Amino acid sequence: MGGQRRRVIVGIGNEYRSDDAVGPLVIAELLARQPGDPALSGVELRVSDGDPAGLLMMWAGAEVAVVVDAVRMDGAPAGHLHELVADDLAAQAGAPVATSHAIALGETVALGRALGRLPRRLVVLAVCGKDFGFGTQQTPEVAAAVQPIASRARDLASAP
Numbered sequence: 001m002g003g004q005r006r007r008v009i010v011g012i013g014n015e016y017r018s019d020d021a022v023g024p025l026v027i028a029e030l031l032a033r034q035p036g037d038p039a040l041s042g043v044e045l046r047v048s049d050g051d052p053a054g055l056l057m058m059w060a061g062a063e064v065a066v067v068v069d070a071v072r073m074d075g076a077p078a079g080h081l082h083e084l085v086a087d088d089l090a091a092q093a094g095a096p097v098a099t100s101h102a103i104a105l106g107e108t109v110a111l112g113r114a115l116g117r118l119p120r121r122l123v124v125l126a127v128c129g130k131d132f133g134f135g136t137q138q139t140p141e142v143a144a145a146v147q148p149i150a151s152r153a154r155d156l157a158s159a160p
Helices: 018-036 052-059 086-091 105-115 140-158
Strands: 007-012 043-048 064-071 081-085 121-128
Touching: 007 018, 007 052, 007 140, 018 043, 018 064, 018 121, 018 140, 043 052, 043 140, 052 064, 064 140, 081 140, 121 140
Parallel strands: 007 043, 007 064, 064 121
Antiparallel strands: 081 121
16 A cells, blocks of 8 residues: 555444444445545445454454444433444453344454454444334434444544
């Protein structure tokens, strides 16, 4: 890449599980913005189903990786954003979490650390969802959060 630092934004989710689609929806928003946004120039925009091996390959060697994923948190309003860094997630490895993935993101981070396959900086934008049933419609709160979350992911990926 000619000395340019590698940056990646990964949207995790399933487009057919209502609010779980927030990661892919954020990536779609960023793909639409990318041609006219210099801050997104050279940023890799990827969609993942949460498979740990795939995530490790997507972010390995990156200077910065931003991951967007839906979470279920009792008491937290739909569309609410939690911003976590790799150490926050690694501390949760082994703890029960509400996720639709076979292995929790914290465990993937711990595995990546053990294998030396973490990006230099990893930030997770965890978006609270309410409806994870079958369907392609998101709750209004999650749908309204897509653009602001895309902007935050863009800012994190382009920060020095």
